[in-house]
Amino acid sequence: VGLGGRLDSTNVITPQLSLITNISFDHKDLLGDTLPKIAAEKAGIIKSHVPVVISERQPEVEAVFTERARAMEAPIVFASDHLSLKAAGDGFDVYRDQQVWLTDIRPELRGLYQQKNIPGVLQSVVRLKMMGYRISEEALRTGIANVVSLTGLKGRWQKLSDKPLTICDTGHNPAGIQMVVEQIKATPHRKLYMVFGVVKDKDLNDVFGLLPTDADYYFCQANIPRAMDAYDLAAKAGAAGLRGVVERDVNKALRRANEAAGPEDLIFIGGSTFVVAELENL
Template structure:
């Protein structure tokens, strides 16, 4: 077997030889943990060599993971962070104290495991999870924040035994793989709840909270709902300028310089604060200053991008990776807080996302620029435009994401707003990101 010599060869090998869910969809999803366990066994079970926090949910799990990792960094811990998908480069998936995995490690890891990779044919995600755990173990991280890829119960990351599990929320996404009801989706997410390991649910959802309570009871896992303890409120109802946080109705802290402009981050913040509280009870030392600084510096500390991120002024240009009905609903709610003359939306989606549910809630008075990401799963821009027309949405078909944004810019006045979204992969292709 020829050795891989360069980082480009390594990434090409991962993309071309291993099925990647983000690119090809459900054929890449393995419904058991056999391959991940086999890979970890060959590596000496690195997942058992560091403490971890496991984070699942439909929306917000990425932001929550980055925020908690930033808080732990500010508390002085050598902190690993595993998230997916990446926006610009593969190494973004694996970080220690915000620094991405060394490219040379990626090369040597694949060379080391090439024989077993060829033998068991794991998915792209299975390999990446094993790589992250091996890197964290070798680099001696004290704690790793591990974001679930898809679901929970059968996700490759579910081979860890964490100090704490956290589930952000449940919404309609990946129904073809996780189930056609919120109960079924919640059951899959609840699969990260482990025996006697505390679990936090960031927000109460009356329809499904019994699913979590039942699973936690069966595992003898202490369970709490973060919103019962923390309340995060906007400083202003009319524009975003930070949050005030209350604990058990008493003022706790203020975030005037919080860099993530999405008001939807309120629910994620309360989950992070609850996580820090429980970790403190377990012997971690996370002072309030670490909470304040970790949340305020999350972008600088962890490199988080694409969450209600401002890319320009006059016209204001905003992008967000929200890609399902629940996520986009939050984005649209925030758009109503902005003052503008006209709204321009550069939009693309991927197949399997039930576009009708999203298109039905999109504003009819916006001008649309339908585009498509350069991945096999991308919905054709022309197809999306035709689907959108049924819901009274009209605009141009400009397949290339950056060309679509350039046309939107040329059409917009300084008093307008341009929003880019509908898919993580559309946002990822932006040159300005």
């Protein structure tokens, strides 16, 4: 869905199955300022007698989903109760109820957060097959291995170029930023350059505490009314110990980062879906 769930326009559909990924803080002005409140909005997509898969069992919110499912008489399963991924070479092995189920799964989406998303997808496939859908292992592997080329999905730990390695990602809430920072740390590089912009309704207190302090930042803004002014962002970031310069235009900011970076450096573009969407070579 687009935003939340209960009041999202896509919620007019009665699906064959619903899937809800892990819950984290985002859009608190609209969805609520606690995880249970946000989960309640997400749970609004659970329909009467329609099976629902929850990707991750989170103690803070699991009761929200189980109670909603009970009220709607909807079969519910938490994917993390049954499925887990273990890194194996360039891919993953999938364990189902602690037994190896699928080996050498290689997702085209390379973000670390796929370790949380893929179990939900696979559990959904298990449920659909129980409902009579015919989905072969080959089709499953092909879908995961080619999800970008099949769907056109972009901006999910997407490599734009080498030397310097240039990556963009649309992660924009604290949970997403944390995963991005972990992946940056795991990516070999000499110096880090961050092209970074956010929307003005974003609570930045938690985000700033996650961002690398040893990076050079180029603060920018997407060309939309919701974008936080790049100078305001730079001032707030500076107060949090992040150093950088302002270049409002996203692509100009990237060009400046490219001019400063060496071949062994890493350039990251993110902070907002809208910033990534404006990249010319996406």
